[in-house]
Amino acid sequence: MTVQSKIKAADTVTKEDLEGLSPQQLRAVFREGRWSGGTEGLARGYAQANLIILPKDVALEFLIFCQRNPQPCPIVEVTDPGSPMITQWAKADLRTDLPRYSVYKEGVLVDQPTDISEYWRDDLVGFLIGCSYSFEQALLNAGIPLRHQDENKIVSVYTTNVQCVPAGRFAGPMVVSMRPVKRDQVVRAVQVTSRFPATHGAPVHIGDPTLIGVDLNRTDFDTGVFELAEDDVPVFWGCGGTPQAVALASKIDFMITHKVGHLFVTDKLSEAVAAI
Template sequence: MTTMDQPAILTPSQAREVFRTGETPVTTSGWCRGYVQANLLAVPRDLAFDALLFAVRNPAACPILEVTDPGDPYAREVAAADLRTDLPAYRIYQDGVLAAEVPDVTQYWRDDLVAFLIGCSFTFEAALATAGVPLRHIEQGRNVPMYVTSRECRPAGRLAGPLVVSMRPVPADLVDVAVEVTAGYPAMHGAPVHVGDPAELGIADLAFPQFGDSVEFETGDVPVFWACGVTPQAVVMASAPPFAITHAPGRMLITDRSEESLFT
């Protein structure tokens, strides 16, 4: 067993225990193979309708796995998890500006926060690997690269902003496999939103992702882009609500739900 395999065979509750003690890996990609991972967005009750409607109107970017009751810091459906401590790292946004990145948000939690857990493309990576699609960011020990695109999401109330995508280099002759495999996971962003030229998404340079790490291409790889659950963070930055908590991009909630349970 290599060091890289170790996180893969932890149970989700073991992984959350690791994160609860304050350890923050560069990414949870590759952790707890076969289990669903989730993005986090927590906003005050006052903004919760807009946030939920935004998710409903943008299901590719924001497939909803669970919504907590106002003030309840616990996930209860997809995992028995304390959302204040059980993710590796969090971001605090104030008036749309990143105010802090922290391993624990206990001191930031508020009684009126509603948390949205949103599907994550890390979930289908095990299926991609099984189908023979290499995952360059995992091979290279990096976070997946994420880019803010020129595509606007459908707005909802006070929330508007651009679509964020994750990108994986895929060998040209395996793109059809990658599309087919991921189309089976609509709750995890589903099929790619774009294959090929980054300029068509308004991405100037793949070497400079807005979130995560840049990843090296191998000969014959083409870029494949999936809608990404970091979209709410770009929307928070664009819409500047007074307060929001999110996960740190690429460092997700690992749930107790098996990947197969969400395959359709």
């Protein structure tokens, strides 16, 4: 019996059941509604991506916003208006191939379904934005442990007081992810992640969180809080939660995103999208 057959036969699916599956196999499991949990640690070595879906009438402004803010919003693929299909980073249907979504109307979260087919419209444009999960295997390969993986949590996410460069109606704060890094490994963490500009690249801040308006005990998007050890330094990277925060701050009428931590698993190896 194949792993996928075992998963289909099981009453419940655990994250351990999904380990070792390819991106294509994982997306099939998501499509069948067999897993609606997070994607942290799955398809190790493959890039993951944030999703934001917007009406066509604001898509160009959003594209310009992302170009002006490449660290928190590195776009890796854009769909044709009205089409839910992507073709470059995978051949997949954005309506079904993520484990869970967030649907916003008039700036209010109205649903978190596992399938957005009923919400799809002919005027929607999908954007895939690089995710820092994509460089985590490189950090592990460099001997830098990841606390959130060890504790099976979603990486800590915070909204900062750092304002993004506005574009049209899109304006608002940068969102960051935080990983505790041992003091003697910080330089190495910067070196490793700098090779991945398509998935947020180097940190945007290191050290004192108050300088960017962050209280480490108050995360956003229902993400985990981590106690820092004496030799830990908080290191912050740009986060794909930024377009969600900005679109909400800008009062966009309709938006669909991934639920934070529940990302699109691509067919691209992380090393294949790293800078040489």
